[in-house]
Amino acid sequence: MPLAKVIIAAAWADGDLSTDEINELKTMLNRLPQSVTRKDVPYTAAESATLDIYMAAPVSIEERARLVSELQNTLQHDGDRQLALHAIEQVLSADRVMTPEERSALDEIQAALNSVDLSIFARIGRLFRSQAQSVSGPNRERYLEDFLNNRIYFQVRQRLGLAADADLGVSDEAARTLSLAGGLLAYIANVDKKITPAELQNLIETLKIGWSLSDTAAALVAEAAISEITRDIDLFQLTRAYGERSSAEDRIRLLDALFAVAAVDGEISSAEQAELSRIASQIYLTSEDVAAARMRRQSVAGAGAG
Template sequence: MADRSLILTLAKVLIAAAWVDGEVTQDEINSAKDLLFHLPHTAANAPGMRLTSREWSILEMYVESPVDAAERARLVSELQTALRTPEDKALVLDMLEEVVRADGAVSPEETAGLAEIKESIDQADTGLMGKLSRLFGGAVERRSEAAQGPNRELFYDDFVQNRVFYSVNQRLQAEGKSLSLDDGDLRKYSLAGALMAKVAQTDRTVTDAEFEAMAEALQERWDVARETAVFITEVAVSQISATQDMYRMQREFASLTSETERERFIEVLFLVAAADDQVSFEETEEIRLLANGLNLSHSQFIAAKLAAAGQSAP
């Protein structure tokens, strides 16, 4: 009988397997979700058991960006340790095959990657000796070795609370680059980028003018280098979505900025909204809600709106 630990670990490996050729298709994502949705019953788990919202968020971390060979090896090692019965092993192998073939085309990279993963699963000992090995230290040793591999779950809080900061760091790590900013400043600028992007995409489209206004705001208001400002803006625009927890982002941004800084930031939001020559009612309402979430009064919101338009408050 598969347990919750096996289900979650298997889900991660399914996603890692889909990433073997460097991309994940929507068919592969849908296949993995469909299999996972039916897995609890297929694996004879407690009726009605489902992954929690936190567990789905963890899986989303693996869907969002590529899983390299080192991280895939860590996940496969964890899956080996989670296997308890021959039935578990058979289930895992069947599901791996189904997800990789979900888009109807299996690349050479996927074929090689699938063979590598299946070989590792085949080697997992689900018999009595394997259970004794886990009991007396074998599994502990394997988990210790696996822990040395990359583990994006260590940054789960950033993924949930400051998605742009998380994604900036993921891209920097993948590209072997770094920024000349300390952690606190990068967190703040990433949050600013996310909030600006939220306003810019109110009408579901971020124009070139709005993108440029966002990058210029980071440059002029916080003295961020041009290349860094553009990079943060690119990530912010690519990551903003209705599913992000704006309340958490506003709360963290408020904790990292002064009241005066937040007042001036509301001006920036109006300048971003006006970059395409008009500020819509929907954009104004979005900014009003953000101002409220940043602990600013309605009068401060109005003053910022007028300042952005080159007017003075009465």
């Protein structure tokens, strides 16, 4: 696992994972052991998810340094070191172009691994230290459950930075529910498979006013939500998660916000009407709730026209 994570981190050094790098990475991950100390042990589903979380977004220099430190602690022999360096270089060369950023990352990793003392006493010391304390630094694995079940909140965390004390000005639990709401708002905005600048601004304003967010926080949630929605997110999973976390009052507030986003261009299309009804039913609202929300939206539109 540590070697696989470092390979992914190195491939992100230039801020991009090319298709060739991804394909080579997946091929190599099927061949590589989980770590240089555990041979021929297949990855479990949970371990595969742990690798996926590093493929989902760029790895910072600080986070890469933490992963390299973890890999250093697993080295037993010089063969392990050479295997690691060869594997990293092979993936970085998969697209036949090694960028300056990738070369720099490879050089840093090589220097770090070459600095490891592989004597028996040094290895024992590293073993005891690794058991006594974890390596410090940014760690997205703290948000693995969110990555699996609330991808929008995971993307929010990525944009905030992985520091535990960075937030949106609300509690973590509220931020998770808010992220799900943002995803549903973005879903409605994207019913026609495009989100215009006016729709984006309306989405930000809706989040800002409806959930009492700052301009920055609202824009951040909107950006994270759109980034996930445009990847064909599972609507059923999104509505189920929101329905389980929200109160009846929250759901009505969201429904009003959904109508506001759908009506940004002056009218609500039949496709948007159908999706509004589908979302409402999946978050435990009734057709009467939908009709009432539609009436409230029409009243707002009428007042604005007057």
